[in-house]
Amino acid sequence: MSHSLKVPVTGVPKSDNPHLGKGHKVHLSNTVKTKEKQQNKDVSAHIIQKAxxxxxxxTVFQLLKHTICAAEHHVTHEILKKVSxxxxxLAKDPCMKCKVRFRFSGEIFPxxxxxxIFLHTEGHGYKYFxxxxxxxxxxxxxxxxxKIMGRKKFYHQIKEDERLFQKFKITDDIDVVTLKDYMQYSSHLDEIPASSGGRNNCWRRLSLENIPRTMIMYDIVDYAESGIISKRLKKEMKYLxxxxxxxxxxxxxxxxxxxxRSPLSLSSLQPLYRPYQQQSQIRHLGRRSKQALMKVEKMKRAYKMAKEKMLLWGLNQKWTYQVQSRKRQLSSPPHLLTL
Structure with a gap:
């Protein structure tokens, strides 16, 4: 009969604790669960943040929408007066029948x-010279x-006209064939400057400087640009x-x-400087170095010495003047003294 011999394996160390493998698996499973919970928390936080x-x-878009409507129907003249x-x-003249339109523009939010500015002619049309x-x-x-423009400016104008034609293809009356071409040609005339034969009436950006500060409209645009909300806008935001x-x-x-709204009172604004009386009342906290104290004492002594010298010089000048005046009186003739 052949007996099978069990050869001991020396390459793999034998663990003393028989339950180590099972505990290691439990630890790995707990780590995986912890990571999954953390990932779920991150996803949830991202969803809440996005919402x-x-x-x-x-909110910003709704407030800006109110701003556009209010600017177009209520404060058009005030805003246009600040711009130009x-x-x-000219737009205030009832004969012109001008209408100012506002809209949003830009590639990013907000x-x-x-x-x-649009000119309504009631179907009669208008002509630009x-x-x-x-x-x-x-x-x-x-x-x-x-002859008047000069060669350089004249040729530059011709090159500019050719560049615009190559870019838009419809830059003159003879290029208009359909209604779409006419609309494109009309828009093109608004964009190009008057020096090139256009109207120079393009869409212009309304900056924060062109809006009156006394209106909440200013606070809305400032909030959209900087993200800082004012007190009066915060007060009216719920209703708006x-x-x-x-x-x-x-x-x-x-x-x-x-x-x-009434502007802020100047008394509520704190000045950027302190009066001299308030500056004298300020107490300097903290320790001064020994060198600084010695420098201060030296400056005080120099100031006192200069002050004493000026005082002595003034007394000397006064005494000299008195002596000279006394000498002149004694050296003058007797008949002048009697007078």
């Missing part, structure tokens, strides 16, 4: 506000324009964020945004 940021963006006083006076249309090629007027149920409520919200 909160979305809520803030909706001449255009404001958007910025732009405006544009431009040298580009009246000066025909190979004419005497064009030769005179060449409500969805208007009636037209009266909507108009009331717009009036709140465009209402002129």
């Amino acid at each position: 909160w940021l979305s809520h803030l963006d909706k 006083p001449l255009e404001a006076e 958007p910025f506000i732009v405006f544009k 431009s040298g580009k249309k009246f000066l025909k090629p190979s004419s005497e007027a064009e030769a005179d324009a060449y 964020l409500q969805r208007p149920k009636t037209e009266e409520m909507r108009q009331h919200q717009l009036r709140i945004v465009s209402e002129v």
